[in-house]
Amino acid sequence: xxxxxxxxxxxxxxxxxxxxxxxxxxxxxxxxxxxxxxxxxxxxxxxxxxxxxxxxxxxxxxxxxxxxxxxxxxxxxxxxxxxxxxxxxxxxxxxxxxxxxxxxxxxxxxxxxxxxxxxxxxxxxxxxxxxxxxxxxxxxxxxxxxxxxxxxxxxxxxxxxxxxxxxxxxxxxxxxxxxxxxxxxxxxxxxxxxxxxxxxxxxxxxxxxxxxxxxxxxxxxxxxxxxxxxxxxxxxxxxxxxxxxxxxxxxxxxxxxxxxxxxxxxxxxxxxxxxxxxxxxxxxxxxxxxxxxxxxxxxxxxxxxxxxxxxxxxxxxxxxxxxxxxxxxxxxxxxxxxxxxxxxxxxxxxxxxxxxxxxxxxxxxxxxxxxxxxxxxxxxxxxxxxxxxxxxxxxxxxxxxxxxxxxxxxxxxxxxxxxxxxxxxxxxxxxxxxxxxxxxxxxxxxxxxxxxxxxxxxxxxxxxxxxxxxxxxxxxxxxxxxxxxxxxxxxxxxxxxxxxxxxxxxxxxxxxxxxxxxxxxxxxxxxxxxxxxxxxxxxxxxxxxxxxxxxxxxxxxxxxxxxxxxxxxxxxxxxxxxxxxxxxxxxxxxxxxxxxxxxxxxxxxxxxxxxxxxxxxxxxxxxxxxxxxxxxxxxxxxxxxxxxxxxxxxxxxxxxxxxxxxxxxxxxxxxxxxxxxxxxxxxxxxxxxxxxxxxxxxxxxxxxxxxxxxxxxxxxxxxxxxxxxxxxxxxxxxxxxxxxxxxxxxxxxxxxxxxxxxxxxxxxxxxxxxx
Numbered sequence: 001x002x003x004x005x006x007x008x009x010x011x012x013x014x015x016x017x018x019x020x021x022x023x024x025x026x027x028x029x030x031x032x033x034x035x036x037x038x039x040x041x042x043x044x045x046x047x048x049x050x051x052x053x054x055x056x057x058x059x060x061x062x063x064x065x066x067x068x069x070x071x072x073x074x075x076x077x078x079x080x081x082x083x084x085x086x087x088x089x090x091x092x093x094x095x096x097x098x099x100x101x102x103x104x105x106x107x108x109x110x111x112x113x114x115x116x117x118x119x120x121x122x123x124x125x126x127x128x129x130x131x132x133x134x135x136x137x138x139x140x141x142x143x144x145x146x147x148x149x150x151x152x153x154x155x156x157x158x159x160x161x162x163x164x165x166x167x168x169x170x171x172x173x174x175x176x177x178x179x180x181x182x183x184x185x186x187x188x189x190x191x192x193x194x195x196x197x198x199x200x201x202x203x204x205x206x207x208x209x210x211x212x213x214x215x216x217x218x219x220x221x222x223x224x225x226x227x228x229x230x231x232x233x234x235x236x237x238x239x240x241x242x243x244x245x246x247x248x249x250x251x252x253x254x255x256x257x258x259x260x261x262x263x264x265x266x267x268x269x270x271x272x273x274x275x276x277x278x279x280x281x282x283x284x285x286x287x288x289x290x291x292x293x294x295x296x297x298x299x300x301x302x303x304x305x306x307x308x309x310x311x312x313x314x315x316x317x318x319x320x321x322x323x324x325x326x327x328x329x330x331x332x333x334x335x336x337x338x339x340x341x342x343x344x345x346x347x348x349x350x351x352x353x354x355x356x357x358x359x360x361x362x363x364x365x366x367x368x369x370x371x372x373x374x375x376x377x378x379x380x381x382x383x384x385x386x387x388x389x390x391x392x393x394x395x396x397x398x399x400x401x402x403x404x405x406x407x408x409x410x411x412x413x414x415x416x417x418x419x420x421x422x423x424x425x426x427x428x429x430x431x432x433x434x435x436x437x438x439x440x441x442x443x444x445x446x447x448x449x450x451x452x453x454x455x456x457x458x459x460x461x462x463x464x465x466x467x468x469x470x471x472x473x474x475x476x477x478x479x480x481x482x483x484x485x486x487x488x489x490x491x492x493x494x495x496x497x498x499x500x501x502x503x504x505x506x507x508x509x510x511x512x513x514x515x516x517x518x519x520x521x522x523x524x525x526x527x528x529x530x531x532x533x534x535x536x537x538x539x540x541x542x543x544x545x546x547x548x549x550x551x552x553x554x555x556x557x558x559x560x561x562x563x564x565x566x567x568x569x570x571x572x573x574x575x576x577x578x579x580x581x582x583x584x585x586x587x588x589x590x591x592x593x594x595x596x597x598x599x600x601x602x603x604x605x606x607x608x609x610x611x612x613x614x615x616x617x618x619x620x621x622x623x624x625x626x627x628x629x630x631x632x633x634x635x636x637x638x639x640x641x642x643x644x645x646x647x648x649x650x651x652x653x654x655x656x657x658x659x660x661x662x663x664x665x666x667x668x669x670x671x672x673x674x675x676x677x678x679x680x681x682x683x684x685x686x687x688x689x690x691x692x693x694x695x696x697x698x699x700x701x702x703x704x705x706x707x708x709x710x711x712x713x714x715x716x717x718x719x720x721x722x723x724x725x726x727x728x729x730x731x732x733x734x735x736x737x738x739x740x741x742x743x744x745x746x747x748x749x750x751x752x753x754x755x756x757x758x759x760x761x762x763x764x765x766x767x768x769x770x771x
Contacts, residue, residue, distance in 0.1 A: 045119045057128040085221060163401070166341040184680045358668065374744060452620030464603065471502075498539075605621055671735075
């Protein structure tokens, strides 16, 4: 069993050590997927649908096959296994069959000697289409006359929450408000586009290298598409240039196409998406419409919350059901409310399939509930800070799903509120910015939220992780885990955890890129779970190795193992503080007595549950608690918003590496600011994406970014490795409403649709209805 107590004295955990992969990335030694080459390697290009919805009447690939230097041309008819990408359901094909259901859907693919030749050969594939009416947009897809896309009347999935009696709650309210909020697509804009390299083996096996978050998802997809048993497929993660959720499920599509081509050609095939292609067809954050109604007493206490939450899922289910569920259970925010009613639906449209994105369905609802909290405060004549304090969950309170918050979870919500408001100078600036006049005005706004760590009740079957530790006879240590490094610093944090548990110097430890042949399926690298699950799996393996080391030291020194502890590169007698052996000496002693210094670790997350009839349950094993404060300047003539400062307080349990934690907060704040102020994807009336480059899809640059003050709050989670929870997603999630609440503070005008671009802000200032 893993020792659950948080260590009192730690020498590596909590230290600001340099990233273990910093030098290789800074010097260019890291091998990303497009850096890799194999003898005889071919390059792939994919023909994609020019229509949002069309019948595929015929495909003639003969001209493409006749192009010199082309070795394979594939459609769905060339798939040796299943032409179905299983994520939650089996509705999405790797190659479209009879119908193309969104602009950019894969129809056929070519493998040729060069990328340029493959792109040329794709133009020689002749496809005859019959264009069909398309369901474009969430609300349009629900009209009676809308074309059918999927699910039940274009609804892929529904969820609900029923707590208390909302009608009674509204009757007992002194004030009731109701509004509609609209949020956009968001593109991941990772530095490196999606890509894979498939290498056929000598015995019919297949190895795929790729940029990815979830190697075992890719393993299942390649196994399915090739019709091979999983022990004949090996997936190796290359250095990955960012993911943010955009490399969770869609790398399976990319890898499957490369693998089918490689299988047919009998040669390695590399498939790297261009930026335009990646923008057009890879997953996005779900656009959403949230209609929310809140009731409160005149003293500020919430009495009832009712919400209707709908997301635009796109043409296929992908991860939409899970994204929808997470958003549903976060609709009521981090607040105490006796009466809650939520209805949620994932809507099928003939648009790009949406999937995972940092926050996973919660930024949409946080924008709604945090805007409403400010609206309530305004209508009641209260400070937005005070109304949040009045309603903030405390230990012993119930969430909207009836889960009781316990001390063991690590509960630092109120401390995040207090520290963020104090550090930002909230009270002084609220007073200073009141009653402004002039062409430019300043404002300050906040958001407060909770985020469930891990996969939650819907993902219990994947809530596990494996790890492997090998200690060599020179005392060097090799780690392997099933979760993935994609720039977030996981390799460093997990190296620190393993070194701390083993008591060895950090410089002794190295960690390999994730390889499905080395470790068991550990679920996806999502939901801010890697530190908790892989960290605990590594601790489990390290404890097994320590048992062998302690036995060898005991035999040499005559000290019982139960009084030993490992720290600072040595093994000590805990009772008298005397050093017994260095870590290297203990390894020599153990190998000399043939002790096994390799171990598999395994961790299963605590069970969670959810009742679909009423939406009740203990849905997460712990939560991260966050308060974010934004300061803005608004040009009243143009609507231009300049974000001047962000203050972000996160209760993350325990910071394994404070520097990496602060980096996560700063980087996530940039994405959140982009979501709230500038990032938007546009389609034409035919369902063709217009925003197909980073010159038209705007993201914040270094010149746009304000100073960010990160605040680390530590209320340890009892089950976490050394008390840690997770922080991968939360830095992004509440920035948009903090900014729009600051705009309201400056102008007196609410913003209920993001991004808050100048034209949208200006229309609000002019009193125009923009929804």
